[in-house]
Amino acid sequence: MDQLIQDKLSKEEIFETLHQFITEVIGEEFVEEMDITPASSFTKDLEMDSIEIVAFSEKVKNHFGSNIDFTGWLSNMDLDEIIQLKLENIINYIQECQ
Amino acid sequence: MPVINLPNVRLHVQELNPEGEETLIMVHGMFSNLAVYYFNIAPLLAKHFRVVLFDMKGHGMSEKVQTGYDLTSMTSDLRDLMDVLGIEKAHLAGYSYGGLVALKMAARFPERVGKLAIIEGPDPSEQETLTIIDTYSKEFLIHYIENFADTTRLLAGKRQLEKNHRMYEFLFNETSIRSDMEGEKGFFNDRAVAAIQHETLLIYGEASNCVPSGRTLASKIKNATLVLVSGDHNVPVQQPEVIGRELEKFLEPSPLPVG
Numbered sequence: 001m002d003q004l005i006q007d008k009l010s011k012e013e014i015f016e017t018l019h020q021f022i023t024e025v026i027g028e029e030f031v032e033e034m035d036i037t038p039a040s041s042f043t044k045d046l047e048m049d050s051i052e053i054v055a056f057s058e059k060v061k062n063h064f065g066s067n068i069d070f071t072g073w074l075s076n077m078d079l080d081e082i083i084q085l086k087l088e089n090i091i092n093y094i095q096e097c098q
Numbered sequence: 099m100p101v102i103n104l105p106n107v108r109l110h111v112q113e114l115n116p117e118g119e120e121t122l123i124m125v126h127g128m129f130s131n132l133a134v135y136y137f138n139i140a141p142l143l144a145k146h147f148r149v150v151l152f153d154m155k156g157h158g159m160s161e162k163v164q165t166g167y168d169l170t171s172m173t174s175d176l177r178d179l180m181d182v183l184g185i186e187k188a189h190l191a192g193y194s195y196g197g198l199v200a201l202k203m204a205a206r207f208p209e210r211v212g213k214l215a216i217i218e219g220p221d222p223s224e225q226e227t228l229t230i231i232d233t234y235s236k237e238f239l240i241h242y243i244e245n246f247a248d249t250t251r252l253l254a255g256k257r258q259l260e261k262n263h264r265m266y267e268f269l270f271n272e273t274s275i276r277s278d279m280e281g282e283k284g285f286f287n288d289r290a291v292a293a294i295q296h297e298t299l300l301i302y303g304e305a306s307n308c309v310p311s312g313r314t315l316a317s318k319i320k321n322a323t324l325v326l327v328s329g330d331h332n333v334p335v336q337q338p339e340v341i342g343r344e345l346e347k348f349l350e351p352s353p354l355p356v357g
Binding site: 026030047049050051053054055058071072074075079082 | 134153158
């Protein structure tokens with residue numbers, strides 16, 4: 001039987017997955033106090049430090065597979081760009097890679 | 099999360115380019131973690147090498163342990179890590195206290211070390227870290243994070259401040275880190291340091307108060323070259339691409355002559 005395979009995740013689905021990863025990395029008690037949206041920035045809004053971003057990157061890599069060179073993508077940014085980085089930038093990047 | 103069980107401790111490890119022929123292991127400094135290399139310096143070097151990064155015990159996402167922060171224990175951990183990962187020999191790069199770990203490694207296990215790169219390794223007999231430990235307070239911590247920590251340019255919010263505070267509280271009050279570091283005061287005068295034969299690169303920030311330490315090492319280690327780059331003790335955070343390129347230049351084997 002033929003089945004339609006939805007091969008691309010929607011932005012909302014990616015956001016939900018990333019939201020879950022953020023919760024795992026920084027802990028539910030902190031996430032509850034935050035309003036996480038695609039416009040949230042990693043360092044300013046979510047207050048993630050570099051080792052938490054490492055943990056987050058690992059989860060992204062393990063979940064979305066090796067097609068997505070998330071560390072490579074980040075390594076092309078300078079620190080100011082990483083500071084500015086918003087959740088929606090990552091959602092867009094993952095969508096482009098699919 | 100790749101956490102590896104060693105005989106004495108569980109360490110958080112990250113590998114880049116695991117297929118690389120030669121291996122480079124990078125050691126971070128005290129009160130820091132592997133993220134100091136992960137985003138810029140390590141990816142650059144992973145173009146040529148298998149790059150292994152790990153969080154020291156009590157740091158980052160590695161196990162919090164109460165003892166064993168001296169250089170002998172730290173290098174035993176590193177040797178165990180190499181054994182578990184099946185690495186016979188590796189180039190080593192270490193920053194700050196991690197630089198001392200790399201030096202100790204070359205002194206204790208010379209056959210397991212290729213080239214040696216020391217970034218801002220402080221002379222433990224005059225380093226300010228010990229003073230820092232003694233004057234520790236939360237107020238001081240805020241100042242320290244703003245001025246010296248690897249997180250320098252990532253503004254510390256309340257949660258981060260609390261997190262750092264907990265790390266310092268743990269390391270200062272619940273572990274042997276103070277006495278272990280005190281015990282290393284004579285390290286630069288250790289004969290084993292002067293006996294290091296490895297090709298050694300010493301990278302220091304020209305505005306760093308560790309420059310005299312670099313000069314001392316350059317005078318003691320036979321095959322050492324001292325390079326001063328612009329920046330201070332935080333140079334890997336201030337200029338990751340400069341540090342990455344210096345390491346690349348030093349570690350990369352010269353191309354075979356054509357013809």
